[in-house]
Amino acid sequence: MGLKETVAELLKKAYTDAKVNYIGLFIKGKVYERRSTGINERVEKNFSKMIQKSLDINIAIKNFKAEFLFAENKSKNFSIFVYYITNDIAIGMLQIGKPNFSLLKVVSSDLAKSIAPLSKQLLEVYETELKGKEESEDQFLEKLPKKDTVNKNQNKVVEESLDTSEIEELEKVLTQDVKIDTKEEKKQVADEIQEPVEIKPDEIKIPDLMEILNSDQTNTQQNETQKEKSEEISIDKQPSLEEILKEDSKQDIKNIEIPISADIKEICSNVRKLYVKYIGPFGNFLLNKRKEEFFKNNPFNRESVLKFCSIIAEDIPDTKRKESFLKEVKEFFK
C-alpha cells in the first residue's frame, strides 16, 4: 500500500470516529489528502490558508510548540479543530453540529500517532509533489497569454478554418436581409445614425409668461363665449348696454310719465341703496366718484339722473343683473 492510500485509510477511520464533516492532512498548509461531505473547494482553500498562517505561531512566540487550534461559532453549532503533528504537518477538521472538543482531540491525537512516523515521507512528497504543483500552477498562470494575444490567435484560427468561398457565402446571407443596397443609402443611414441632433439655442422657443397668460385668457374667453352661445344667449347679438339704455331711456323717458311731485333726492337715495345692493359696499364709493364726474357738466334733474343711472349700471359686470338694476331704477321714476 502506498503513502497516499495509507493516509487515506487513516483519515477514513478518523472521519467516521469523530463524525466530522471534513478531515484533511495538511503539509505546510497544503492539502495532501482529505475526506469530506458538504464542504466545497472554497471553504477548503480558506481553511488551508488558515492552517498555513497558524503555523507561524511557532515563529511568532519562541518555544510555543503549537499542539492544537480550536474555534467555535457563537451559536455553538460549528467548530474548527486543527491538530499539529509537527511544525509543518497538521490535521484539520470541520464539524457542523454541536462541538465535541474532547472527541476531536482524542481522535486526532490517535491519528497523529499513526501519521507521525510518516512525516519524513510526507515532507518529501511536499517537496516533490505539492511544492512542484504549487510552482507549476504559478508558472502556468504567468505563462498564460494576455487577453489581447489570446483573442488575436483565436481570430487567426477562425480565419484559417474558413475558406474564402465560405466567407463569400456568409457575406451574401448576411446582406440578404438588409434592404439598404446602394452606397448612397448606406452613407445616408450611417450619417443619420452618427450625426448628433444639434439644436441651436435660438431655435428653442420658450414661450413668454405673458404669452402663456394671454393665451390662457383668450382660451377662457373663448370658452366663455362658447358657453354663452350654448345657452343661446349671444352677447354679440344682444345690443350693447349703452344702446339699451339709450333706447330704453328714450322710450322710457317718452313713455314713463314722471310724476312732478316725485322727489329727486328720494330717487337718488333709493338708487344709491339699490346700487350698493347690486355692487356691494364698494358701490357707495363708486357712486360718489361717478356722481362728481357726471354732474360737473350735467344739470341735476330727472333726465340727467336717469342718464346717470345708466352710466353707473355699466359698472355692474353681469349683463342680466345690469338689466334688472335698470328695470328697478325705472320703478323709482314712476
Add this chain to the structure above:
Amino acid sequence: MAAEYYKVLEELIRDSGAEGAVLISVDGLAIASILPASADEDRVAAMGAAILSLGERVTSELDKGILEQLYIKGSTGYIIFTGIKDVAVLGVLAPSNAKLGLLLMEIQRAIKKLEQILG
C-alpha cells in the same frame, strides 16, 4: 486614547493571570500590546488577525454565523484571539496552568471596555 487601551490590557493581565495581551487592528497591526520578550509583537498581530479573519470566512461560507473565539494551545501555554466587533482583535497570551474559565471571563470583560473605547 492609547493610554486607555493600555489600562484595559494591564487590568486584564493582572486580574486573569495572563502573560501578555495585544490589541490588533483588523489589518493586522498592533494598536497596543503588553507582551513578554519571547513574543514577536508584529508577527503575533499579523498572524492573529489573519487566522481569525480566515476562520470567520470559513464559518460564514458554511452559513454558520460569526466565529466567536479562536485559541491555540502550545506546550508552554495558550494564545486566545477574540474579535471586537468588526474593528479589532484582542490576543491574550496565557500560561498552560492558567485557569481558563477565569481567563475567558476576564477577556469578555475587557472586550466590553474596549468596545466602549473603540465606539
